[in-house]
Amino acid sequence: MKKLLSMLVMASMMVFALGTMGASAAAKAPKNDKAVVVVSFGSTFDDTRTKDIGGIEEAVAKAFPNRDFKRAFTSYIIMERLEKNKGIKVNDLPATLKELKKAGYKDILVQPTHLLHGEEYEHKVLTTVDKFKGDFDRIVVSDPLMVGKNDFAIAASAVATQFPTLGKGEGVVLMGHGSPRDNNQSFGNTYKMLQETFDKMGLPVVVGTVEEVDTPNVDEVLEQIKARGYKTVHMFPLMIVAGDHANNDMYGDEEDSWKSMIEKMGVKTVGHLQGIGRNAAVQAIYVQHAVAAEASVQR
Missing domain, CATH: 3.40.50.1400 (Rossmann fold)
Incomplete structure (x- = not known):
């Protein structure tokens, strides 16, 4: 009788262990390896950061449900002021890409909110992405608002x-x-x-x-x-x-x-x-650029 009771206890423990392992395995299931990064100059004005930058970010994130969303700014002055005065931490593009690499992401789409192909877009976006070309299976950059x-x-x-x-x-x-x-x-x-x-x-x-x-x-x-x-x-x-x-x-x-x-x-x-940035018609243009970039053969 004691032997039978011992066997039942052991069996229960095995079932519990298997169930726990199953839950653990489910929790550690492979995550999404695709991300979309919306990179902006930034703003310390709460309303415009939420509605203007946030409006574009929301539109892009909604257009790419298969990609995890990340935000990045290019203005170090704005990033410093946000963290110092409001406790809001926003990374620049290099730091964001490093985090994505460390987390195991393999396919990155970068959408800038710049208006044109100027100094900011060239030096803060294109040059940065070029440095990370070998860190992902694929990383593509979309166009600013007006490029052609x-x-x-x-x-x-x-x-x-x-x-x-x-x-x-x-x-x-x-x-x-x-x-x-x-x-x-x-x-x-x-x-x-x-x-x-x-x-x-x-x-x-x-x-x-x-x-x-x-x-x-x-x-x-x-x-x-x-x-x-x-x-x-x-x-x-x-x-x-x-x-x-x-x-x-x-x-x-x-x-x-x-x-x-x-x-x-x-x-x-x-x-x-x-x-x-809060203009829905403008947001739609950025989304169109992002869709075209994702469909391109850039690597």
Whole structure:
């Protein structure tokens, strides 16, 4: 009887052990080895970081349910301020890729939220990815918002969905960032090409850049407003986020802000402090670029 009882106890223990092993094996089942990284300049403004950058991230993540999502920023100043002042830790692209490699990911899709192939995209994204080419089975980089001639009409139409209904004498001013290295050499300056696109579409839009050494700069913007005879201009940032440039350089109260300079001309201004990142039509363009990149033969 004791022998039978002992055998039953041992059998129960074996069943329990097998069940535990099964649960453990299930917990350690092979995870997904694909990831998508959305890399942005970043922002310390909570609202714009959530709605503008977050809007694109959410759209891309939703489009690739087969990939784990990761966020990366390129601005070290923003990353440092976020961690120091708000306790928010965001890695740069190199650190993010190192983590993915360590975790065993093999297939990486990188989607930047940059507007053009400029200095940030080239040095912070392309150069970084090149250094990690041998660390994954596959790592591909998608395009920024505007990189080819066909992108301009699509991007202009997407941005225009944010414009209000305009009356007589009203126009729109878009403030872009500008880039010291605008590599869209097949058609020249990105912002001038976008201006030509809006003109062809018959939309009363003036495009400029906040960097005075870039073109078209604020002086050219003021000249265009005067030449077109606008009485009221609606001002938008042509940037993913409505951060410092939008709130201060574009629509701040300082004498050297675009708002102040335009109003000094006797023109009324209306500020729209929303980045284009929260624009669903703009998000869709980034998703399309990402889908095309994933389908490409890049390695």
